[in-house]
Amino acid sequence: MRFGFDEDQIEIQRTASGLLEARSTLEQVRIHADEGGDDRALWTELCELGWPGIAVSEQYGGQGYGSVELAILLEQAGRTMTSVPLFSTAAAALAIESAGSDEQRDRWLPGLASGETTAAVGTAGNGRAEIVAGRVDASVAVLFDDEGGARLIDLADALVEPTATIDPTRSYLAIQGPGDDLPGDTDAALDRARVALAAELTGVASRATELTVAYVKDRKQFGTPIGAYQAVSHRCASMFLAVESSRSVTYHAAWAADAAPDRLSEAAAVAHTVVIDASREATCSAIQAHGGIGFTWEADPHWFYKRAQIGAYLLGGTTEARAQLADLVSERLDDQDD
Amino acid sequence: MDLTFSNEETAFRDELRLWLAENHPGDEPDGSEDKQFAWRQDWQRRLNDGGWAGVHWPVEYGGRGATYTESAIFFEELGRANSPLPANGLGLVLGGPTLMAWGTEEQKERYLPMILSAEEIWCQGFSEPEAGSDLASLKTTAVRDGDEWVVNGQKVWTSAAQWSKWCMLVARTDPDLPKHKGLTYFLMDMDQPGVQVRPLKQMTGGSEFNELFLEDARIPHENIVGSEGDGWKVAMTTLMNERSGLAFFLQVRSRQLLDDLFRHARESGQIDDPLVADKLARLHAKAEVLRLTAYRGLTQIETYGQPGPESALTKLMWSELNQDITQFAADLLGPQALRDGTEWSYELMRARGNTIEGGTTEVLKNIVAERVLGLPRLKAAAQ
Numbered sequence: 001m002r003f004g005f006d007e008d009q010i011e012i013q014r015t016a017s018g019l020l021e022a023r024s025t026l027e028q029v030r031i032h033a034d035e036g037g038d039d040r041a042l043w044t045e046l047c048e049l050g051w052p053g054i055a056v057s058e059q060y061g062g063q064g065y066g067s068v069e070l071a072i073l074l075e076q077a078g079r080t081m082t083s084v085p086l087f088s089t090a091a092a093a094l095a096i097e098s099a100g101s102d103e104q105r106d107r108w109l110p111g112l113a114s115g116e117t118t119a120a121v122g123t124a125g126n127g128r129a130e131i132v133a134g135r136v137d138a139s140v141a142v143l144f145d146d147e148g149g150a151r152l153i154d155l156a157d158a159l160v161e162p163t164a165t166i167d168p169t170r171s172y173l174a175i176q177g178p179g180d181d182l183p184g185d186t187d188a189a190l191d192r193a194r195v196a197l198a199a200e201l202t203g204v205a206s207r208a209t210e211l212t213v214a215y216v217k218d219r220k221q222f223g224t225p226i227g228a229y230q231a232v233s234h235r236c237a238s239m240f241l242a243v244e245s246s247r248s249v250t251y252h253a254a255w256a257a258d259a260a261p262d263r264l265s266e267a268a269a270v271a272h273t274v275v276i277d278a279s280r281e282a283t284c285s286a287i288q289a290h291g292g293i294g295f296t297w298e299a300d301p302h303w304f305y306k307r308a309q310i311g312a313y314l315l316g317g318t319t320e321a322r323a324q325l326a327d328l329v330s331e332r333l334d335d336q337d338d
Numbered sequence: 339m340d341l342t343f344s345n346e347e348t349a350f351r352d353e354l355r356l357w358l359a360e361n362h363p364g365d366e367p368d369g370s371e372d373k374q375f376a377w378r379q380d381w382q383r384r385l386n387d388g389g390w391a392g393v394h395w396p397v398e399y400g401g402r403g404a405t406y407t408e409s410a411i412f413f414e415e416l417g418r419a420n421s422p423l424p425a426n427g428l429g430l431v432l433g434g435p436t437l438m439a440w441g442t443e444e445q446k447e448r449y450l451p452m453i454l455s456a457e458e459i460w461c462q463g464f465s466e467p468e469a470g471s472d473l474a475s476l477k478t479t480a481v482r483d484g485d486e487w488v489v490n491g492q493k494v495w496t497s498a499a500q501w502s503k504w505c506m507l508v509a510r511t512d513p514d515l516p517k518h519k520g521l522t523y524f525l526m527d528m529d530q531p532g533v534q535v536r537p538l539k540q541m542t543g544g545s546e547f548n549e550l551f552l553e554d555a556r557i558p559h560e561n562i563v564g565s566e567g568d569g570w571k572v573a574m575t576t577l578m579n580e581r582s583g584l585a586f587f588l589q590v591r592s593r594q595l596l597d598d599l600f601r602h603a604r605e606s607g608q609i610d611d612p613l614v615a616d617k618l619a620r621l622h623a624k625a626e627v628l629r630l631t632a633y634r635g636l637t638q639i640e641t642y643g644q645p646g647p648e649s650a651l652t653k654l655m656w657s658e659l660n661q662d663i664t665q666f667a668a669d670l671l672g673p674q675a676l677r678d679g680t681e682w683s684y685e686l687m688r689a690r691g692n693t694i695e696g697g698t699t700e701v702l703k704n705i706v707a708e709r710v711l712g713l714p715r716l717k718a719a720a721q
Contacts, residue, residue: 001348001407002340003630004637009339068339131602213711228714230700233707240706244651248630249623255339273619322619323612329600329622330609337601 003251005072010238012069016076019045024080026257026300029169032083033303036162037170038275039083046115053113055099060109065257067094067192071199072324073249078203080324081303083170085118087200089131092119092142093148098192099184104152108140120173121193124314129175135316136162141175142189144315150186153179167306191268194315195253198268198275201311203247205275205282208304209239210244212286219291229248232289241283242278249274269325279308341633343411346480349410351415357388358419362686363490366422371545375425375501382424382456390477391424391454395434399450400631410586410632414702428498429453429460431584440523440572445451449504461502463493463526463550464573473508474517478552480509480524487524489532493550495695499535500548502528507557508569508612520580521569525561532556542687543678579583585652589628592660595685596621599667600670621663650702650710657692657699664689 005013023042032039046052055070056062063069071088078088090151093112096104111117120134132141138160141153158177165172182189213236216227226232253267286301287294294301312318343351363381366374385391394409395401404412416423424430434453437446452458469476478491489509499505505526512520526533532555537545564572588605600618603609609618632652665688674683693699707713 001343001633002640003633004641005339064502189560212551215714217713224716225714228702230707230716232709233713234700235705236343236711236713237703237706240711241651241654244631245655248627248634250627251339251634252341252630254721255341270623273623274627298585319616322623323518323615325619325622326609326615329597329618330604333597333600 005068009069009072013076016073019049019138020076020080020082023085024082024152026081026303027083027208029083029303030300032075032170037083037168041085042082043084046086047082050114051086052118053093055090056093056109056113060097060105060113062093062109062113066256066327067195067254068096068197068251071254074196074199075206075250079207081169081204081207081307085120085133085135085138085170087196088121088135088138088336089115089118091133091196092121092140094187094192094196095121095142095189096152099150099182099186099189100152100178104180104182108152108171111139120175121153121312122175123209123242124175129173131165131310131313132161132173132175134173135171137171139236140195141173141179141246143175143179144186144190144193148187148190150182150189151179152182153177162208165306165310165311167303169303169307172310184272186287188264190315191253191264194256194268194272195250195257197311197315198253198271199252201236201275201279201308202243202250204304204307204311205239205246206243206281207234208283208286208301208308209243210291211300211304212236212239213289226289226291235285236288239282242282246275246278254263255308266325266328269321269328272315272321276308276312276318283308340616343407347405347407347411348406354390354412354415355419357390358415358421361388362372362421364638374519378422378425379456379459379501381422382426385424386455391456392430392434395397395450395454397440397653399434399438399446407638410636411666413584413587414590417587417594420594423587424456425498425501426453426456426459427584428462428506429458430502431460433460433504436523436563436572436575439575444560445563452503452684459498459501460504460506461496461499463496463505463507465495466492467616471698473573474521476508476510476521478507478509478556479513480511480522482559483512483556485559486560488554489524489526489555489557489560491552493552494538494547496535496548496550497546499528499550500537505533505550506563508573508703511566511569512687516565519567521573522566523572524557526555526557526564527561530555541690542684546611565603578712585632585649585656588656588660589625589632589652592628592656592663593625595663595667596625596659599663599670603670606670606699614670617666621659621666624655624659624662628652629661632657648703650697653697654699655704660692661689680702691702 050063051073051164053062058064071120090114096108104326112119117139118135120138120141122129122132124145129143138155142198144150158175161174162175163172217225219226249271253271256263256267290301293299356629367377391411392401395405397403466476480487480489497644505528508521509528510520532553533552536549538547538549539545542598667682668686671682674680675686
């Protein structure tokens with residue numbers, strides 16, 4: 001049993017955090033937020049490094065790593081609030097590879113793996129998706145519905161509109177149009193996409209916590225750094241607890257996606273409910289601990305708060321994930337008690 | 339990353355499961371606390387005969403030399419099998435490892451075998467009425483008198499004191515030194531007129547803890563562990579050990595309580611209420627966070643040789659989870675959780691201690707804030 005990254009994975013993590021901290025500073029993010037949330041230069045660079053296809057099989061032009069390595073990249077992408085369609089493209093590719101037909105895989109995966117084309121991912125009700133993660137020139141979308149199905153939509157045949165959301169740091173779309181069902185195990189496809197989302201939100205929560213800890217060490221009131229007051233420091237400890245909780249469940253679910261598919265549905269549901277709550281809690285706390293400045297546009301906490309709020313919507317809320325968990329535990333107890 | 343047990347770990351678990359199935363002591367006997375303690379003492383003897391008492395102890399001291407993961411498996415399986423903890427828990431988890439780190443060869447030879455066999459029970463004399471979270475401010479004094487030390491003062495929260503032969507006692511031996519420096523760690527014989535034990539009645543009605551009154555209690559000089567003045571350092575070794583394995587036992591117990599609550603909600607039909615199912619699922623997610631974070635902590639210890647911040651985090655998680663479970667049980671079970679003498683009413687009361695014992699939630703958050711996040715201490719900042 002080893003619940004930690006191996007040397008390759010640590011190297012991937014180090015490379016990713018080094019690159020993104022340099023290329024996607026919060027000053028950069030702020031500029032992209034003003035200009036439509038689309039950092040083309042960074043996306044080109046990430047594509048050259050093969051990031052969009054890290055979890056895609058080599059036969060489709062990917063790197064053949066798994067959800068764990070993708071989670072490592074997405075956590076760093078979330079930490080640095082990158083304005084690129086990495087999450088949407090990688091999550092859609094995961095869904096197509098795990099639940100798509102051979103034809104769908106052949107058609108879409110090579111482009112997505114190289115990043116030459118990008119994808120959108122989200123949920124749809126009544127055939128229309130209101131807010132989907134994706135860039136305006138996305139070629140394909142994977143939309144999950146309430147009934148457990150998923151549709152693949154060629155965006156050349158669909159109505160695609162950019163949608164301004166509360167989060168201007170990256171682009172979102174509204175989509176309406178016909179599509180084809182993903183014929184395979186769409187539950188597993190959604191689970192994998194949710195693990196990717198959890199990884200990104202874990203990064204969002206972790207950076208919000210880092211920023212806040214730095215701020216409360218620096219900011220003085222009554223002649224004392226406010227981080228010395230326990231009302232503040234205990235809030236920071238709770239944020240750290242939320243971040244570490246998110247890491248535990250996200251890494252576990254990513255590992256299950258790669259190595260223990262029979263545990264994936266439960267692990268992904270746990271990650272979905274825990275990480276969405278934790279990222280919202282940590283980003284709310286970040287604003288509160290920054291005080292008045294935290295409520296201004298000039299300060300950075302609001303970017304993280306907005307990402308967390310959108311993230312909580314993108315792949316369905318947590319209520320249904322918890323209903324699923326209650327059923328899973330009940331079934332397991334039935335098996336045990338028989 | 340590999341979250342499955344290795345072949346060795348699986349073999350260890352299977353061997354233990356088999357042994358537990360064949361040697362399980364059954365349900366705790368009714369009757370006095372003395373009788374129940376004697377039953378747990380018997381249980382530890384049986385564990386020791388099977389080579390399972392000092393699982394995490396090195397082989398040279400009579401242990402099994404298990405890895406941290408195997409030790410975690412041991413406590414998990416004990417919890418899963420509904421087996422009691424060994425009677426001499428404080429000797430096994432705190433006393434033995436402290437002697438291995440600080441004791442002389444004579445001390446190790448004299449005490450360690452008796453800890454394993456539960457022939458001599460150990461208790462911990464650290465906390466005092468005026469020195470709880472601020473342990474270093476303790477006031478019990480020890481004054482040198484020839485080859486002996488004479489001890490006066492009061493200790494509190496001393497588990498198992500009424501059955502103990504030895505007390506791990508921290509006392510002030512030099513009142514002129516700063517508070518962390520004037521302390522010394524002793525092994526005190528409990529069997530003497532200067533030591534009075536008075537059980538402390540808890541809000542549960544039971545008595546797990548005692549007060550110790552020390553009036554001219556005497557300790558031979560050779561019973562110092564480490565050196566005179568090293569008491570704080572020696573005591574900290576002990577506290578580092580306190581939570582590691584036990585955490586897995588407690589976590590499994592919380593899991594079992596939660597499973598029982600699930601079963602109840604299914605039998606009563608309450609689980610068909612989506613709000614009830616939602617709350618149970620939240621508790622399940624919390625239990626998973628705790629379990630997974632505890633395993634991450636194990637890998638941390640095995641990789642770096644020392645626990646990371648996870649030990650404080652898992653204590654925070656466990657105490658809150660256990661309180662949430664028992665609180666929701668009161669909602670679901672009603673009278674069954676409120677009538678005196680039921681299992682759930684006991685848990686409902688006992689859980690209030692969880693956020694206090696072994697480091698209060700407030701102190702643990704201070705530890706995370708100061709040692710992990712590097713936030714300033716209020717006192718230092720005010721100076």
